[in-house]
Amino acid sequence: MELSPVFFYVFGALAIACALMVVLAKSPVTSAFSLILVFFAFAAIYAMLGAHLIAALQIIVYAGAIMVLFVFVIMLLDVTRDTGEAGKPHPILMALSVLAAMSLLAVFVWAFKNTGTPAILGPFTTEAITAAGGNTQVVSELMFSEYILPFELTSVLLLGAIIGTVAIAKRQMSAARKGGGK
Amino acid sequence: MLLKTKESLIRRMYLVDVAKGLAITIKNFFFAPKITIQYPEERRKYSDRFRGQHYIKATNGVENCTACMLCPTVCPAECIHIVAGERPDKEKYPVQFEIDILRCCFCGMCEEACPKDAIKLSTIYEMSTESRDVYDRSFLMEQRGNK
Amino acid sequence: MNAIEWYAMIGKTALVIGMLLMVAPVMNWIERRGAGLMQNRLGPNRVGPFGLFQTIADALKFLFKEDRILGHVNPFWYFIAPIVVLIPACMTFAVIPFASSITVDGTVIRMQAAELNVGFLYVFAIASLGVYGLIMGGWASNNKFALLGSLRSSSQMISYELSMGLSVIGLVMVFSSVDLMAITQGQGEALWQLGPLTIPKWGIFVQPIGFIIFLTAVFAETNRLPFDLPEGEPEIVGFHVEYGSMKFAVFMMGEYMNMAVASGLLASLYFGGWQLLPGMGWALGNLGLAGDAHEWARIGFEMLSFTLKLSFFMWFFVWVRWTLPRFRYDQLMDLGWKVLLPLSLANIVITGAMIYYGWV
Numbered sequence: 001m002e003l004s005p006v007f008f009y010v011f012g013a014l015a016i017a018c019a020l021m022v023v024l025a026k027s028p029v030t031s032a033f034s035l036i037l038v039f040f041a042f043a044a045i046y047a048m049l050g051a052h053l054i055a056a057l058q059i060i061v062y063a064g065a066i067m068v069l070f071v072f073v074i075m076l077l078d079v080t081r082d083t084g085e086a087g088k089p090h091p092i093l094m095a096l097s098v099l100a101a102m103s104l105l106a107v108f109v110w111a112f113k114n115t116g117t118p119a120i121l122g123p124f125t126t127e128a129i130t131a132a133g134g135n136t137q138v139v140s141e142l143m144f145s146e147y148i149l150p151f152e153l154t155s156v157l158l159l160g161a162i163i164g165t166v167a168i169a170k171r172q173m174s175a176a177r178k179g180g181g182k
Numbered sequence: 183m184l185l186k187t188k189e190s191l192i193r194r195m196y197l198v199d200v201a202k203g204l205a206i207t208i209k210n211f212f213f214a215p216k217i218t219i220q221y222p223e224e225r226r227k228y229s230d231r232f233r234g235q236h237y238i239k240a241t242n243g244v245e246n247c248t249a250c251m252l253c254p255t256v257c258p259a260e261c262i263h264i265v266a267g268e269r270p271d272k273e274k275y276p277v278q279f280e281i282d283i284l285r286c287c288f289c290g291m292c293e294e295a296c297p298k299d300a301i302k303l304s305t306i307y308e309m310s311t312e313s314r315d316v317y318d319r320s321f322l323m324e325q326r327g328n329k
Numbered sequence: 330m331n332a333i334e335w336y337a338m339i340g341k342t343a344l345v346i347g348m349l350l351m352v353a354p355v356m357n358w359i360e361r362r363g364a365g366l367m368q369n370r371l372g373p374n375r376v377g378p379f380g381l382f383q384t385i386a387d388a389l390k391f392l393f394k395e396d397r398i399l400g401h402v403n404p405f406w407y408f409i410a411p412i413v414v415l416i417p418a419c420m421t422f423a424v425i426p427f428a429s430s431i432t433v434d435g436t437v438i439r440m441q442a443a444e445l446n447v448g449f450l451y452v453f454a455i456a457s458l459g460v461y462g463l464i465m466g467g468w469a470s471n472n473k474f475a476l477l478g479s480l481r482s483s484s485q486m487i488s489y490e491l492s493m494g495l496s497v498i499g500l501v502m503v504f505s506s507v508d509l510m511a512i513t514q515g516q517g518e519a520l521w522q523l524g525p526l527t528i529p530k531w532g533i534f535v536q537p538i539g540f541i542i543f544l545t546a547v548f549a550e551t552n553r554l555p556f557d558l559p560e561g562e563p564e565i566v567g568f569h570v571e572y573g574s575m576k577f578a579v580f581m582m583g584e585y586m587n588m589a590v591a592s593g594l595l596a597s598l599y600f601g602g603w604q605l606l607p608g609m610g611w612a613l614g615n616l617g618l619a620g621d622a623h624e625w626a627r628i629g630f631e632m633l634s635f636t637l638k639l640s641f642f643m644w645f646f647v648w649v650r651w652t653l654p655r656f657r658y659d660q661l662m663d664l665g666w667k668v669l670l671p672l673s674l675a676n677i678v679i680t681g682a683m684i685y686y687g688w689v
């Protein structure tokens with residue numbers, strides 16, 4: 001499936017505009033909602049590249065789960081406007097950060113212009129994936145055969161994180177009970 | 183107070199009760215008699231003792247009222263206004279008989295007090311108007327009642 | 330893409346969108362008449378035949394009401410929130426197949442608005458965006474009760490999304506696909522043969538526990554009674570307190586569209602989707618058609634079958650609404666996290682064992 005240039009530019013422009021909104025918006029909630037739109041635009045581009053699974057996961061995980069948490073936190077903490085207590089940073093600092101960003105962009109542009117064709121195509125071309133029954137099939141087969149160990153290790157890592165969170169919360173809860181005990 | 187009761191597993195699964203409830207609602211849906219009254223076509227029959235719109239009873243085209251002023255006296259809402267006059271046959275009669283229906287509380291005291299059985303409350307209950315009406319003598323003299 | 334594919338795509342999209350837009354008014358009428366009849370009343374029956382135009386009258390009323398934007402709200406997000414609820418609801422129906430495929434001039438047309446191999450993952454992905462509409466609406470209203478309502482509703486939806494996703498995993502294991510078309514096709518096979526009666530391999534027979542979990546979770550996801558805590562129109566102050574006129578109506582439309590999507594999912598995951606209902610195959614065989622006519626008749630029957638199943642679940646939503654009382658919020662969370670989630674995990678393990686021993 002070839003990438004339709006019109007839609008690429010539409011979603012690319014949307015992504016860039018929303019990313020700018022994330023940085024420039026005054027209200028944090030606007031920033032958060034713009035970030036969701038950025039994820040959405042990315043997902044659309046993935047889907048146009050034929051990576052439907054990545055697109056769906058991008059939306060489920062980032063837009064559907066993580067950003068909900070972000071928005072919750074922002075709304076509950078009631079961060080209205082102007083969270084920067086110190087006001088605007090020093091002008092020299094601002095100039096330096098803009099310069100750093102610009103040079104990073106320049107490096108990217110130079111790298112993409114001068115490295116010729118991208119790396120050699122692997123075995124997973126679009127045609128091969130379609131022949132194997134779509135990328136959901138291919139990813140799941142790989143994940144449960146070749147990459148089973150890293151996959152399980154990742155889940156153990158996440159489990160560890162969950163247990164750690166519970167442990168910290170428990171300790172604080174028991175400390176609070178002891179402190180305010182009757 | 184929170185009462186903790188131990189229910190059986192089947193009951194706690196809630197599914198049987200849900201199914202029973204669904205059976206009841208669908209039974210009502212199909213078979214239960216519907217009690218809605220389709221108002222303009224179908225009307226509720228009120229009892230004969232219902233106190234609705236007033237009228238003055240007449241015998242042979244002459245109103246029973248003798249302007250004895252019992253009803254304006256007894257009226258708790260003070261909505262009846264009568265001006266008495268005399269007929270050629272020396273009979274007392276109401277020249278003016280007005281009921282301010284907006285003040286009336288439909289208690290029926292006037293009907294109880296009337297010695298001549300003249301003022302009556304009919305079973306008519308559709309009395310809405312677009313103006314603030316005072317029922318005058320000619321209006322009340324129309325025999326709308328069923329008593 | 331050739332001309333036939335273009336026509337087919339436009340036709341399918343128009344069909345799905347048209348169906349979804351029609352769902353809200355029709356369901357509103359069914360809900361109110363159904364409520365009436367179940368409560369021994371008659372329900373709205375004045376406007377048009379059987380009161381069918383009642384909803385149109387209501388929509389006109391909503392349109393002619395003053396569209397107020399209150400002084401204390403955040404105007405942009407306040408305005409956009411109902412749209413954010415509505416659009417995901419419109420998008421999700423795209424992957425649900427409403428009939429099998431037909432070959433026209435050598436081009437195979439699958440009766441499904443979008444053919445994605447991620448299947449219902451797409452539905453979950455888009456449906457999870459619906460929660461933002463509620464959050465936005467509650468936050469932009471700039472009202473404590475609306476904010477609390479939106480928090481309540483979004484935590485409910487997130488909690489039940491988990492068990493909804495996990496309950497379908499068992500089905501994916503049985504049919505080894507996430508594509509709804511493939512799942513529906515797999516449900517056409519026979520499971521058991523009881524004398525003359527063939528029990529098809531419908532999801533409900535293969536995954537009864539999964540079905541019950543999914544059904545419950547779907548009720549919570551679409552904010553319908555007994556889990557309508559996000560709205561609770563009569564008693565609880567929900568996220569849309571500050572909404573009026575057409576904006577409020579759009580929230581309601583979103584709810585009905587979500588119901589349609591949920592019913593479509595229930596029908597195609599657990600009740601064989603477009604697989605013909607008993608008797609329909611016999612009727613189709615006896616029509617005496619051949620060739621293209623037979624194919625189109627088959628498509629028609631399949632669509633009819635799917636529509637009947639979908640309508641049944643739409644009706645089921647209404648039926649349950651007027652039967653069960655609302656859950657308390659802690660009961661709702663207990664049910665979601667302590668009952669449905671472990672149960673759906675157990676269901677996955679059991680299904681794995683059943684597949685390993687070759688029972689399904």
